[in-house]
Amino acid sequence: MRKEISLGVDFGGTRIKIALVDSKGRILHRAAVAVRRSWPRKKLFGVLVQTIENFLNTHTPSKKSLLGVGMGLPGLIDFKRGFVHRFINVRGFRNLPLASMLRRRLKLPVFIDNDVNLMTLGEATYGAARGFSQVVCMTLGTGVGGGLILNGELYRGSSLSAGEIGHVPVSRGGPLCACGHRGCFETYVGNRAIVERARQRIRAGECTIALDLVDGKVSRLTPEVLSRAAKRGDRLSLSIWKEVGEWIGIALAGVVNVYNPDRIVIGGGVSEAGSVLFRPVRESLRTHALAWPLKNFEVVPAKLGNDAGVIGASVLVRRSLP
Amino acid sequence: MRKEISLGVDFGGTRIKIALVDSKGRILHRAAVAVRRSWPRKKLFGVLVQTIENFLNTHTPSKKSLLGVGMGLPGLIDFKRGFVHRFINVRGFRNLPLASMLRRRLKLPVFIDNDVNLMTLGEATYGAARGFSQVVCMTLGTGVGGGLILNGELYRGSSLSAGEIGHVPVSRGGPLCACGHRGCFETYVGNRAIVERARQRIRAGECTIALDLVDGKVSRLTPEVLSRAAKRGDRLSLSIWKEVGEWIGIALAGVVNVYNPDRIVIGGGVSEAGSVLFRPVRESLRTHALAWPLKNFEVVPAKLGNDAGVIGASVLVRRSLP
Numbered sequence: 034m035r036k037e038i039s040l041g042v043d044f045g046g047t048r049i050k051i052a053l054v055d056s057k058g059r060i061l062h063r064a065a066v067a068v069r070r071s072w073p074r075k076k077l078f079g080v081l082v083q084t085i086e087n088f089l090n091t092h093t094p095s096k097k098s099l100l101g102v103g104m105g106l107p108g109l110i111d112f113k114r115g116f117v118h119r120f121i122n123v124r125g126f127r128n129l130p131l132a133s134m135l136r137r138r139l140k141l142p143v144f145i146d147n148d149v150n151l152m153t154l155g156e157a158t159y160g161a162a163r164g165f166s167q168v169v170c171m172t173l174g175t176g177v178g179g180g181l182i183l184n185g186e187l188y189r190g191s192s193l194s195a196g197e198i199g200h201v202p203v204s205r206g207g208p209l210c211a212c213g214h215r216g217c218f219e220t221y222v223g224n225r226a227i228v229e230r231a232r233q234r235i236r237a238g239e240c241t242i243a244l245d246l247v248d249g250k251v252s253r254l255t256p257e258v259l260s261r262a263a264k265r266g267d268r269l270s271l272s273i274w275k276e277v278g279e280w281i282g283i284a285l286a287g288v289v290n291v292y293n294p295d296r297i298v299i300g301g302g303v304s305e306a307g308s309v310l311f312r313p314v315r316e317s318l319r320t321h322a323l324a325w326p327l328k329n330f331e332v333v334p335a336k337l338g339n340d341a342g343v344i345g346a347s348v349l350v351r352r353s354l355p
Numbered sequence: 356m357r358k359e360i361s362l363g364v365d366f367g368g369t370r371i372k373i374a375l376v377d378s379k380g381r382i383l384h385r386a387a388v389a390v391r392r393s394w395p396r397k398k399l400f401g402v403l404v405q406t407i408e409n410f411l412n413t414h415t416p417s418k419k420s421l422l423g424v425g426m427g428l429p430g431l432i433d434f435k436r437g438f439v440h441r442f443i444n445v446r447g448f449r450n451l452p453l454a455s456m457l458r459r460r461l462k463l464p465v466f467i468d469n470d471v472n473l474m475t476l477g478e479a480t481y482g483a484a485r486g487f488s489q490v491v492c493m494t495l496g497t498g499v500g501g502g503l504i505l506n507g508e509l510y511r512g513s514s515l516s517a518g519e520i521g522h523v524p525v526s527r528g529g530p531l532c533a534c535g536h537r538g539c540f541e542t543y544v545g546n547r548a549i550v551e552r553a554r555q556r557i558r559a560g561e562c563t564i565a566l567d568l569v570d571g572k573v574s575r576l577t578p579e580v581l582s583r584a585a586k587r588g589d590r591l592s593l594s595i596w597k598e599v600g601e602w603i604g605i606a607l608a609g610v611v612n613v614y615n616p617d618r619i620v621i622g623g624g625v626s627e628a629g630s631v632l633f634r635p636v637r638e639s640l641r642t643h644a645l646a647w648p649l650k651n652f653e654v655v656p657a658k659l660g661n662d663a664g665v666i667g668a669s670v671l672v673r674r675s676l677p
Contacts, residue, residue: 179613195615291519291613
């Protein structure tokens with residue numbers, strides 16, 4: 034019975050989140066520690082190991098009661114080999130056999146994967162797409178990430194980089210993206226693009242209560258502020274979410290038409306805008322996707338919030354053990 | 356040994372193609388008969404059965420020497436239930452349990468699937484993507500179709516309609532598509548769009564040797580004519596293929612970024628334009644897709660030509676039998 038518990042770790046560039054998760058996806062205990070991208074590899078790895086060890090000492094009678102450790106990282110991760118090709122924005126953590134390094138130190142089975150993949154796995158197992166076999170998960174934030182569950186399994190692609198929805202071109206010769214290309218979906222719906230839209234319109238003289246929410250300081254506008262303003266009926270904010278929703282629907286229509294999923298789950302901060310975002314997304318999907326694959330399809334907000342990563346990481350352990 | 360042979364059928368709206376295919380994907384015998392979309396269901400079904408029976412009587416010692424029959428049809432086909440939801444442009448053939456109807460008459464195992472799925476299976480087993488596990492096949496013609504092989508298996512999606520690459524939106528508010536939506540990929544690279552581009556520029560006064568190839572009759576221009584003209588260095592034709600290639604690269608960049616395939620195979624009449632098309636496609640892919648998934652990736656012309664369908668259908672038989 035106790036053996037059904039595994040440890041999920043969400044290893045980000047600024048924070049390590051960690052949780053004991055049972056076989057029903059419930060979090061029994063949790064912790065988080067801050068880290069810095071600039072730390073040398075040795076220090077970062079030391080803090081990671083120490084955090085896990087301390088947590089286990091406090092919350093489990095013995096390591097024997099644990100199935101193992103699952104961990105998500107932002108970047109290009111080789112799940113099969115337990116290898117970190119790239120850890121986004123953390124230079125020290127490249128080309129590392131991280132799973133075996135941790136296994137040696139922790140004396141536990143360790144499995145690693147891309148963090149958005151594990152969020153997707155979490156949402157498809159215990160969250161907004163529970164029980165569905167064809168699931169796409171999209172995270173909206175500074176960047177736009179994505180993960181795919183196909184026929185009930187994580188789909189990683191030929192070279193582990195599947196799911197880069199943020200870089201689907203949605204217009205020819207559109208705005209320049211951080212990736213160096215033009216017209217990527219991310220350039221229309223990333224946090225910066227959303228806020229920049231509002232700023233431009235404010236500069237052009239439009240009124241908005243969003244400004245009141247940040248004491249008149251345009252520089253302090255965020256998608257979250259725009260979503261609070263929209264919920265109060267602010268016209269400018271509503272029209273921005275409408276436009277963002279339309280672009281999301283355009284990109285997701287391509288995913289629906291090619292992939293024919295059961296569910297698309299939208300997570301990340303921006304998704305908390307709720308119906309002011311989801312209504313235009315659904316409308317745009319109807320306008321851009323084929324009728325047949327939309328029949329039994331739904332686009333839904335993520336359910337597990339910030340826990341999706343650690344919960345998904347714990348699912349990875351159970352799925353990966355023989 | 357003889358038992359390694361199966362019958363592949365490519366059942367189109369205007370023609371039934373049929374072939375005996377061995378376990379190496381080699382065609383031993385072939386035949387084709389013309390049919391009409393307007394025929395009532397009974398007649399069409401009768402001709403189908405008779406064609407297969409006659410062919411088998413002529414070319415096989417006995418049905419016992421055959422593994423079974425595989426058949427591709429354009430439309431929405433339920434492979435698992437052997438059911439035809441829709442047969443594109445053939446009204447009589449809707450909502451039919453075609454596989455079991457044929458099984459009863461032929462006394463052979465029968466498997467049916469979407470025709471582009473089977474072309475994809477053919478190309479991934481014996482053609483341009485032989486031996487690869489993540490393969491996308493795109494067919495260019497009046498419409499643009501697509502099929503996906505993921506982890507070595509045909510991926511059909513949640514409601515059997517996966518692979519509709521032709522209806523990926525590539526521009527907001529673009530040209531109206533046959534599907535009723537705007538900006539679909541197909542509206543930029545379908546046969547009609549390609550020819551219309553040439554016509555407009557000819558009307559605007561541009562010169563082209565493509566016109567000489569059709570005795571000056573603009574109405575007789577086809578993609579095939581434009582590709583012959585391009586191969587002779589015709590500036591207008593070359594620039595049209597360049598633009599078509601750029602749009603193809605934009606749509607395929609989305610596919611590369613999201614699915615991270617090993618190979619994309621381009622088939623259909625337009626793909627015969629060869630390097631005048633593939634050069635701009637590759638250039639556009641480099642401009643629009645992420646560098647990492649392009650690393651070990653190639654976009655290649657189909658290899659099996661018009662045989663891909665019957666060969667893929669024969670593969671379906673071998674894959675589906677226990």
